[in-house]
Amino acid sequence: MGEIPQDIDPLSQDFYEQPTLELAKALLGCLLVKETEQGLAAGYIVETEAYIGPSDRAAHSYNNRRTARTEVMFQLSGLAYTYLMHTHCLFNVVSGGEEKPEAVLVRAIEPLYGIEVMKSRRGLDDLKSLTNGPGKLTKSLGITMEDYGSSLTLPPLYIANGIFPDSISVGKRIGIDNAGEAKDYPWRFWITDNKFVSRHQKAEFVIRSNKNPF
DNA sequence: AGCAAGATTAGCT
DNA sequence: GCTAATCTTGCTA
Structure with a gap:
């Protein structure tokens, strides 16, 4: 298992200032990190969704x-928006800038560091189902409502550079069937074929990396 | 003060 | 695939 590096550098404020749909894609492959007394836990973001109020x-x-x-x-963009869904805490990155109420929901991560702590928090040994859902990853990392409003440019909760995805798939958002016409917006993004994605869904289209070798 | 709905999950058929 | 669990929020009165 990989050793935890001494320092992982949080991304700076300007990263969060890009348009929400761009940010939702840029977050894929980034490292989501939470430090607690139990140690550092982190994973690559592999699935996101954009929410763009007020429309x-x-x-x-909305409205x-x-x-x-x-x-x-x-x-301000780059703050944490946490909220409770049934019994679960869900984590979002605030975007859009002040007075523009937009956010990116992180729906799944691929575990990288602190896997034993994550397993212990989840009471589960199976790696694949550890963080493959928005409520699962927060429980694994120890993200709670206490993180509401905290800046992601500083510990204990922050985002750092990770890997660059080869391919990004785009589809409809999950679990918003009562949202009228908005339910079909293609605002869900995931790393193509990543096995830690929360749900399988046919992509509306696929974006290939611009690091094309040909 | 009461109530319906919810960006989910786990467990069972 | 289907449903119960479980509890906060926000809206109405």
Whole structure:
């Protein structure tokens, strides 16, 4: 198992200033890291979804709905938006800039560091099902509502450079059937063929890496 | 104060 | 594939 490097550099603020759909793709392959007393746990982001209020019916910030829960979506890009779904905590990256309530949901990661801690938090030994869903990865990494509003440019919760995906698949977002016309927007992104993706779905289209050898 | 809905998950058929 | 679990949020009264 890979040793944890001494320092993993958080990406800086300007990374989060790109348009939300670009950020959702740029996050793929990046390392999501959480440091706690139990140690460092991290994994590559392999699946994301964009939520672009106020016009996106699937977004919590639809119609500029501004409540205690959505408040952070109206703040600076690069903050953490965590919220509870049934019994689970889900993690988003705030984007769009101030007064533009947009965010990217992280739906799955590929475990890299701190795998024993993750297994222990999940009470599970199977690597494949450890972090292949938005509620699973937060539990594995120890992301909770205490992380609401914290900046991702600093520990304990941050994002760093990782790998560059060869291919990105694009499809409809998951679990938003009541969102009217927004349910069909192609705003879900995943690393093609990655086995830690939360659900299999036919891609509407595929984006190949610009590092094409030919 | 009451209530319906929810960006999910685990377990069972 | 289907359903229960479980509880907070936000809306209505």
